[in-house]
Amino acid sequence: MKKKIVKIPSEKYAPNYQSTEEEQADQLSVANKELAYQISEKIKRAAELIIANEELLFQNSEKEKRAAELIIANEELLFQNSEKEKRAAELIIANEELLFQNSEKEKRASELIVANKELLFQNSEKEKRAGELIIANEELVFQNSEKEKRAAELHAVNKSLKKIKEHQKRYIIGLEEMMFMTSHAVRSPVVNILGIATQLEACILPDGCEELIDGMKTSACALDVFTQELTTKINVLKEKKKR
Template identity: 60%
Template sequence: MDYRKRSYELLISNKQLLYQNQEKENREAELLSALNQLAIQKNEKELRAAELVIANEELAFQNQEKEKRAAELYTANQELIYQNIEKENRAAELIIANEELTFQNNEKEKRAAELVIANIELAYQNLEKEKRAAELVIANLELAYQNTEKANRAAELYIANEELIYQNREREKRAAELIIANAELTYQNQEKENRAAELIVTNKELEDAEAYLKEYIAGLEEMMFMTSHKVRQPVANILGIANVLQHLINSKAELLTSIGYIKESAENLDTFTKELTLYIMNLGEKWKNNKTA
């Protein structure tokens, strides 16, 4: 069941990576569109320059409108300068957004690799657990066999005692055999106690390993939950604000407000990235400490 769950989570991560790649391609298309618009505006600027030449020639013949036309030309030049600056800012923002998407794709690939490693470790630990269980079964069979041997030896001792009553001549010899048999029984009892102690220690190690596995898996699930929710929220905010910047910004104040929102979302994303890094480091330290213990 855990393997199917891990496979499903990996499929979800892959779909998210495909979506982010699509977003990256859309950003590149937007960047190309912006560059085309810059080229169009450059052509418009050249046309405006030609119009300025014509206007200057007309001003030579129209002295009465000279001051009015000069003011209009100055205003048009200021607007063109402002529009060029805005286009350059848009291009820089698109470049930054593309770099952030590339970084996020790399992070997703790293997380997917970590999940694969965790699944491999989990499979190995389950195999070790099955081996330990098989060893416990064998040890229990050995203990049962030793108990049977002990009962058989007790019956032999009883028969030996009956024989000693009727065989006085071999009393010393049989007494020595009884001493040897008792020594063997004592040794077997000691071995039985040692095996029981080993079984207790083995069971405790298995319980500790299983408890850590559950904690480790829970940590990975929490990490995936945090990634899928907390990372997606700032990214969605940045994308929405970028869309607003592209279509709805009409003033410098609105632009500054939107930039503030982008900065806030980026800071939230940076904060969560630091929290996630610290969380992963702590999880790794717990793993190292558990293995050392």
């Protein structure tokens, strides 16, 4: 930086120079104050501008939100309008249905009048049936009394039947024992006698023995037939008792 060379004036002009420096100092002081004021104002304006920018950003954000909400609201409005049109169409159909139902109600009212007349007739018939029902109930009470008597008789019969069944069971056991005796205790010796008679016929025997053997064989055969018939009859009786 170049240094300024200040020429010192002569004494003749010295007082004027001092006056000029004071004026400049005053002007400089005023300019510094003005500059400080302007700087202060600029700082205020900058702060206000920052606040304004933040407010503008906030407003823009709010506007975007409102725009999004408006889009959603428009879509909702379109949906509601569509629903209203549907409801209007449904209302038209409902009105037609209501007209039809009213017509049907009038028909039903006419039918109801007829039905009421029929109901009066039926009530009259019910009263008659009620009288008949009272008589029928009395008859039913009598029948129930008779049923109780029959139940008591049936109970006695069941007891008697149980005794009969026990007797029948013992009877069947006796028949089975008789069948066993007929089949084994009686028939087995008869079969043995027949076998012996058959073997004796093949042997050489003295005169007169053949007639004895024939008689013994005939009697044994007759007894065998009898035991078979007896066994058959016992089986028949056993089956009858089981039934």
